Amino acid sequence: MVSTEDLDYPQIILQYSNGFLVSKVMFTACELGVFDLLLESGEPLSSDAIAARLGTSTTGMERLLDACVGLKLLAADLTQEGALYRNTEISNTYLTKSSPKSQYHIMMYYSNTVYLCWHYLADAVREGRNQYERAFGVSSKDVFGAMYRQICDLGGGGGALARECVSLYPNSTVTIYDLPKVVQMAKEQFIPPEERRIAFHEGDFFNDSIPEAELYILSKILHDWDDDKCRQLLAKVHKSCKPGGGVLLVESLLNEDKSGPLETQLYSMNMLVQTEGKERTAAAYSKLLEAGGFREVQVKRTGKLYDAVLGRKS
Ligand SMILES: C[S@@+](CC[C@H](N)C(=O)[O-])C[C@H]1O[C@@H](n2cnc3c(N)ncnc32)[C@H](O)[C@@H]1O
Secondary structure, eight states: OOOHHHHHSOHHHHHHHHHHHHHHHHHHHHHHTHHHHHHHHOSOEEHHHHHHHHTOOHHHHHHHHHHHHHTTSEEEEEETTEEEEEEOHHHHHHTSTTSTTOOHHHHHHIIIIIHHHHTTHHHHHHHTSOOHHHHHSSOHHHHHOTTOSEEEEETOTTSHHHHHHHHHOTTOEEEEEEOHHHHHHHHHHTSOTTOTTEEEEEOOTTTSOOOOEEEEEEESOGGGSOHHHHHHHHHHHHHHEEEEEEEEEEEOOBOTTSOOOHHHHHHHHHHHHHSSOOOOBHHHHHHHHHHTTOEEEEEEOOSSSOEEEEEEOO
């Protein structure tokens, strides 16, 4: 029952309205690397030092840090030079990338995917359908392939995409295929045990067999590998793929003349320092797909960070 006090000061209503502000503060601190920096530095840092190390404005960073203190995600020690910020135990454990119990990737999924779709909640209720296309400029059916029931997410990591697939397509089952240690983590952290339409397969996609499926999703996989390895993997996928099925690449596409987008060019530099791969153009992915045996290649540029390239097995 609502008390008269509640009617004078509607605490619960204010709390509900602020809910998304709280989430976004936490997501933003994760995305900008605040918790990772404070873990790595091993000592409390001032907001100016954090802003300088993370390349942000000082005014914005100070407010973000103070809000995180309010949320008990950070603690501040007051010194003569001003506040010095450090992680709380809960942030060290759950919000840093390197922690074995890290929730970082699911936070980024919420921030970059779920949050954008929720912006269109009223439209979703009005129309009774998902708002993926409004949010991302590409239909979820284009991305996930409505006609495919048996999907294998190769290198599926934490399972964010797999969860999206099963929630959009009640008739689909998704197998998350990844290295054993990644699958173990995904099982523990990300997938609710009640989710029956998600299965796991531990394996090395270069050296072990790949299960049969109608659609293979390779999201941010090929950009890790050189052309030879990509051709090898795609040929293997083609062999396991059911006739009429296909492979969907989710990658950030470079312009054909490689003039941009800047973020993709920077990712490609990152691939140089971290992996054997690179970011590629749509034509380069099409060539790799065709070398692997796939035909009827379709490219969907989304205007966002990640694009889709689909190849079919005839
Ligand atoms: C860049 S992450 C992409 C994760 C996810 N697909 C996404 O879109 O966020 C690459 C994934 O490939 C997995 N991976 C790397 N080498 C692998 C291999 N040889 N066999 C299976 N999975 C592999 C990694 O463990 C990681 O989860």
